[in-house]
Amino acid sequence: MRTTQQDIADYLKISRLTVSKALNYASGVSEETRNLILSTAKQLGYRHISEWQMQEAEVPSEQEGNVIMSDLKQICLFSNLNCTTDSYWAPVISGMVRTLTKRGYNLNLCFLDLSEDTDFEFPINFNPRTASGIIQLGNFKKHHIRRIRECGLPVVAVDTVEDAWTEGLFSDVIMGVNEEPMKVLIGHLADLGHTRIGYAGAINGQLTNKERWQGYRRGMAAAGLNVGSEDFFIGEFQEIVQKIEAEERLSHLKNFPTAMVCFNDVLAISIMRYFRAAGVKVPEMVAVAGFDNLSESLAADLTTVSVNREELGMSAAETILWRIENPERPYRVIRISGAELIVRNSTSATWCKFAL
Secondary structure (H helix, E strand, C coil): CCCCHHHHHHHHCCCHHHHHHHHCCCCCCCHHHHHHHHHHHHHHCCCCCCHHHHHHCCCCHHHHHHHHHHHCCEEEEEEEHHHHHCCCCHHHHHHHHHHHHHCCCEEEEEEECCCCCCCCCCCCCCCCCCEEEEEEECCCCHHHHHHHHCCCCCEEEECCECCHHHHCCCCEEEEECCHHHHHHHHHHHHHCCCCCEEEEECCCCEHHHHHHHHHHHHHHHHCCCCCCHHHEEECCHHHHHHHHHHCCHHHCHHHCCCEEEECCHHHHHHHHHHHHHCCCCCCCCCEEECCECCHHHHHCCCEEEECCHHHHHHHHHHHHHHHHHCCCCCCCEEEECCCEEEECCCCCCCCEEEEC
16 A cells, blocks of 8 residues: 555554645744654655655754755746646747746656645655746646645746736736637627627636636627627536537537637637537538637647737746746736737638737
C-alpha cells in the first residue's frame, strides 16, 4: 500500500492538516515540526516528496536557503497538466521564456492536479526557497490560490476567478480583451442575416468565461436580437452533445439557432465535426464561430477572434519581475489589446479580416 499523509499523521500522532501544511510549506508549522514530518515521510516511503525536501530535514534551512538563493534565479509556472496539450498555451509560455531568459531567469514548469476530488499538493519540483516568484496559468479555484499565496512568494495570474471585481484580487492579473471582440463577432453574424444566434461553452468559473458570455449578451442586445435560454448550450463538449441529443434538437432545425458562437476554437471545431457527422452542413444550415484563432482554426476554415497570446506571456513575465521589485504596490490588471475578427467559411464564403 502507498503511504498517505494520514499514515504520517497517525505515526506522529498529529493532525493530517499539520502534515499537509508542512509538506506544502504553508504557514502555521514550525521549522522543527516541518523537518520532523519530512524525515518521517522519507522514512515511511511517502512518494510525493522531492529530493530537496528529503535533504531539507538534514541541512539547516537558513544555511541552505542562503546558498541556493544566491546561485539561482527562478520563476515557477504553476499549471494544470492539460495546458501542455492545449495549443492555446504554447505561444503564451514561449513569450514567458523569451522575456525571462533575457533577464537571466529560468522558467520552472510545475504541474498540479487541480481536480475537485484531490487534496492540493505543491509539485515535487517546486522549492519555495529557490523560487523568486510564481506565474499561475489556467483554471485555479479560490482555495488553490489561497494555498499558493501561503508560500509568501510574488504571484502573477494569467486570467483569474470570475468574481475578482467583487471579492478582490489575489494577485496581479494579465488578461486579453473579451467582451468587445465577442460583441463584434455577434454583430458580424447579425449583419449576415442571422436572427437566432446560440452560445456554447462555459459561462462561469474564470473571468474570461464570464466576459465572453457577457460579450455575447451585449452583442445580441446591440443587434436587437432576443436571447433565448433554449439557445444556450452551457458546459463542456460532451455535456453540450448530450443536451442536443436528449432534446433531439438537430432533427428539427427550425427549433435550432442558425448560428452558433462558441467560447473557444477547440469547442467550435468539435461542434463543427459533430454537426457534419450528423448531416448538418456548416455554414449552409448552421454557421459556427470560435474565439482565440488557434492554428487548428485555419485548417477548419473557422471564423474566430485572434488573440495576441505571446504578448500575454511576455506581459506576465514582465509583471512578475516588476512585482518582485515592488512587493508593496497595489495589485494591477493588465489587458492585452490587439484582437482581430477573422472571417472564414464557417460563417461566410469570403475570407477577410477586420481590426477591432
